Amino acid sequence: MPLFAPNPSDDPSPALAAAIREACDHCVACGLCLPHCPTYGDSLNENESPRGRISLLRAVADGTLPVTPALTAHIDHCLGCLACEKVCPSRVPYGALLKNGRAWLTQKSPRTWRRLWYRSLIRAVDLPGAMATAYALARALGSLPWPRTARAGLRDVVRGLPARPHGARADPGDAGPADVALFRGCTADLDRPTLHAAIRVLHAVGRRVCVPRSQGCCGALAAHAGFADIACRQRRRNRHAFADSAPALVSITSGCAAELRHTGPESDDRFPAVYDIHRYLVEQTDLDRLALSPLPRTIAVHDPCSLRNALAGERFVYDLLARIPQAKVIALPGNEVCCGAAGDYFLREPARAQTLAHAKAAAARAVGADIVVSANIGCALHLSAALARQGAPIPVCHPLWVVAGQLPPL
Structure with a gap:
């Protein structure tokens, strides 16, 4: 449909x-x-x-x-x-x-001030640095004392947000024809090291990468909020940005990959085939070229709903991580149930989102995970906050960040 x-x-x-x-x-x-x-x-x-x-x-x-x-x-x-x-x-x-x-x-529905304000926020996502600024403000709010009358769920959300990873400001890319285009979307500023890790892994398997600068939000936030006109504009801009860029387009965020794969009246034959990056690496490259060092750790894999249900591609994360010698790769118990992040759901419905995330954090502790990985940045931030609230010092990161960390030093 x-x-x-x-x-x-x-x-x-x-x-x-x-x-x-x-x-x-x-x-x-x-x-x-x-x-x-x-x-x-x-x-x-x-x-x-x-x-x-x-x-x-x-x-x-x-x-x-x-x-x-x-x-x-x-x-x-x-x-x-x-x-x-x-x-x-x-x-x-x-x-x-x-x-x-x-x-x-x-x-x-009536055009309430709250609806108009939310629409303005969705439109502002495409502004340069908007996501990073919003995240910094949320972190600042979390450090302030909250009155007892404040909504407990929302208070816990901002208090538990982890520090945003920092990285180089430039997005590295290859000059000339590319084998694969990389989608960075509006969330790359929240976890730039993962973006660079993806590029490094793609280079390690012999792929030339381009990162078009005119790309923007995939449209998922606007579409889920009911703002179809904004979502359509964002999809059209990305189709223009990636037209004739490379034979394949990969996304490091599974939610973005699921949104980019939607077909509609704006479809264009010049738009590349869309892959979740883990599936692309497993199916379209020679992973034997990866010389990975041992990692004697237990890695609990969280399956984002976008990867498990929308893309049906969760197994490729396990296939990729299994290449790391001595790593014990296990599924996070309860993967069939949403973690509660769900785009902006953890901000709109914090109480229910907190309950779902609490179960995930407890499961990670119960299985003795040294690392939790998630292929969706929103899920990763949500799970990291839940673990912090439970006092569990278990890092949550992207699978490619783990893989890139086991590559030989540059």
Whole structure:
């Protein structure tokens, strides 16, 4: 199911309603999704289940239910983890339905100051250094004393944020024709060493890399927030930035890779094939060229929902890490359940996000992990904060950072 791409000159309502109804028609209300939904498991409320949300969206698209704050809240509570889509026997395109449904609700909801403020923040993501500045402000807030009346979940989120890794300011890249283009998106400033680690690993397997500077946010934040027009503009800009850049485009963030793989009216044959970088390295390169030194540590692998459910490519992280001699690579228990980061969910719904992350941190401690790795930066920051709140000095990093650290010194 393609995502809706609005035309500013048209009323988007009929097209959105038709897309929502088409997706909802796939659902036979069997209920097999219910055991896999974190919000339903937490509340046992049918409206907080995939089946319930599908029914709600179908009703508003048909005009039989009005758009109310209570109805919108049930849709907003969804993590978008797609665990339901993965197990659905009817192949309901729940991810696209959720984004189209939120776009519909945004169109039909009153324009409150909070909604306008949030829209401004989403648009500001593309400004140079915006993510790094926002992260620094959050860290500063976490160091301040909070009043007892402050929301406990949000207070704990900013207090637990780890220090942002620093690195060189320049993005290294190869001159001339490239074998692979690297997507840095809007999150690279939060973990620039991982960006450089990815380039170093790609060089080690003989790939020439380019990092187009005109690229920007993948559009996931805007799409999940219901701002389809912003998401479309961001996708079009990236298609222009990466057109004819290289045969393949790889992303170090699984959430970005999942978003970049969406097809729609703005598709372009000049856009390269999109890969999660771990899958690209395992399937498209000769990993025997990696001369990795031993690492006698237990590495617990967290599977981001975007990698596990949207891309179905979590095994490639394990395949890559298994190349490190003496490393004990294990799956983090409970990987089938979302960690609670879910884009900006950990900021919008901090209490539920904290509960989910607490279970992950406890699992990492229980298995005796020396290192926790996650292929999605939002998940990594969320898990790192949860471990810090539990007083566990277990570092959380990207798998490629671990692999690059075992390469011979430059």
